[in-house]
Amino acid sequence: MNGPKREIIAMILAGGQGSRLKDLTKTNAKPAVEFGGKYRIIDFTLSNCTNSSIDVVGVLTQYQPFTLHCHIGIGTAWDLDRTKGGVYILPPHTNDSGGNWYKGTADSIYQNMNFVELFSPEYLLVLSGDHIYTMDYQEMFKFHKEKKADVTIACIEVPIQEASRFGIMNTKEDGRIYEFEEKPKHPKNNLASMGIYIFNWDKLKRYLKEDAKDEESAHDFGKNIIPKMLKGGEKLFAYRFKGYWKDVGTVESYWEANMDLLNEECKLDEPSCILDLYNEETKVYTSSIAYPPQYIAPCAKVKKSMVVEGCSIWGEVYNSVLSYNVYVGQNAKVISSVLLSSASIEDGAIVENAIVCSGARVTKGCKVIGKPGKIAVVSENKKVTSDIIISE
């Protein structure tokens, strides 16, 4: 089997647990967590690939992959069900020398070098399956070729006080990176890596092979490969991205990213302020479910919210994001919350600053109240029968 040659193919890292998302990723890999009403987190990356005309996409999975595999299927939702190319799910596997889990992001690519070679690409696009953004990778690819770079890393300006959470790049005027610090205590600037890399495949291959032999290495792109390439004198460039981008690593940032979708103060000349789900050119695709339209009952109030098909709303919903088939009963109140598919908020219940996972029920009159910075989470299929109030 030999795929037709491609200039560039994409590999999406989707094997991580995302343990800081706690209950949200108990039975589910982070890229398969529901987001923004009808999507799952990986939809953004997969749709970006399709919208950027990248038609060979490998998805590296490992942690709790069932939902993720079901969701991706053969890639139909993203037009990635192709006769030649398309989407490939790449779980860890055994071979003649035994079997290995993916030990790190770089190791997962190393273990699938044969897959990449099938398409004999000159460039490899490495993506994370757990970021929320829309981006045309072709623009970045053009930049990579113009700069004759060995590696291009997409980066975005973050608030300086948050910079120590990211890989920070120190660049020269022309964008060339002279220093890369993974999660520095005292960041020198606020240019953070978005975890999107374009590599010259031949160069990367060499570094992956060397890194595989290095027993000290964590086999991670940010921690090991990038510093080694810098040290080796390769040409690394930073590509500045101006749109909306969010790493939904924690329960709080996941909740915030959902709330960002509801921002009404945003101006159009400030593209980093809001994710535009309504732009046809950067449309986000997902595998849809056959539900009837949403029903807003006579007594209901819905304001500053996002609602999806199959929802039935009889109570009040403010500043919230509702996924498929959610029920909000009479006199129930949902404020600044994220309700995932088939969640049910029964009559008179109150949910505020909370995330209610799929299939969970908040029974009649119960309260689930968190606060910004301490979001209350009701886990999947849980039945809440007494108040959950986070006061501290």
Next chain:
Amino acid sequence: MLTNYLGIVSLTENESKLKSLTATRPLASIPIFGRYRVIDFVLSNLVNAGITNVGILAPTKSRSLIDHVGTGKPWDLNRKVDGLYIFNYSYEPPSISDIKLLKSNMEFLLRSRKEMVIFASSYMICNIDFKDVAKFHEESGADVTVVYKKITNEDEHFFELPTLMIDQNLNVIGVGKNIGRRTTVNISLDMFVLSKEFLIDCILTCLENGNCIMFRDFIYKNVQNINLKAYEFKGYVGCINSISSYFKVSMDMLNVDIQRELFSEERPIYTKSNDSPPTRYFSTCEVENSFISNGCLIAGKVKNSIISRGVVIEKDAIVENSIIFSKCIIKSGAILKNVILDKNVVIDENATLIGHNKNPLVMEKQSFINLSQLKEVKRV
């Protein structure tokens, strides 16, 4: 499951009273209930009963129908064996005849390994379990079974449809027309169960005698010679045969009981997905008693209405008792009451459109003529 059945959907339907809604599309692909098309209901009913082989006898101007149905994927009808077939009128003379269309595509019937047929139209909207109808038919030993619904003539929406005279043994002994004189009548839902052999016999007899061009007319005219049984359907039926009936049936969806019956979890209604984003409700919006699809941006007032995908309702606009098709834009200050807006209509600022609650005002579908218009619509 009806593994020995094939479905035939005959779209030779009366469109004369649907005015501009059928100007560019057949009745079967009129958008309805926000995200559906009329044909979705019969197709879903067939596949929910386990039928995997469906032939659609399509009328002319079927672009929109074929675009919607495609390869039949939403209904799982994209099969290697059996699956979906669409039979279009092409070089045949334009007289609408499902008999002729079946004759010229006889291969479909002969090649299929299925021995039984469910023959239906699309304009009767309901969620019916065809397994029950088939069971009734097989147990009764009849040549043909027709499905009917007992209605009271208080509403005017089943006018001019065939009515069945039925004896105690559920034999149909006569077929008439509903002219509204009787308080209760048995309306034929134009759904038949019969064997393939009997269907082929009907087609050949029609062609030989030359007196019927429609299958259903042949059955109704020959009740004396055919062992025709009637099966009563007790659920909700919405009949789409005029603008006013379309308006009424659409508004029925604001009744939660009807909504739950039609969109039952047990027998879902499938449709082509459009990948629309969620609908955004802005701080300034006021929405009550409405059925709203994905992809809308709502900042104005919406009451008792059905809103399709991708509709924009600006701040201070008012939409009441109306049906808005996809991608319409209702600008600030506009007032709409008892209106049906077909696709892509843009209502200017402060415009007022008011129809009658039984006879709504219909705005024809707009096609984009130039690029600047398209741009204006895309970015809000």
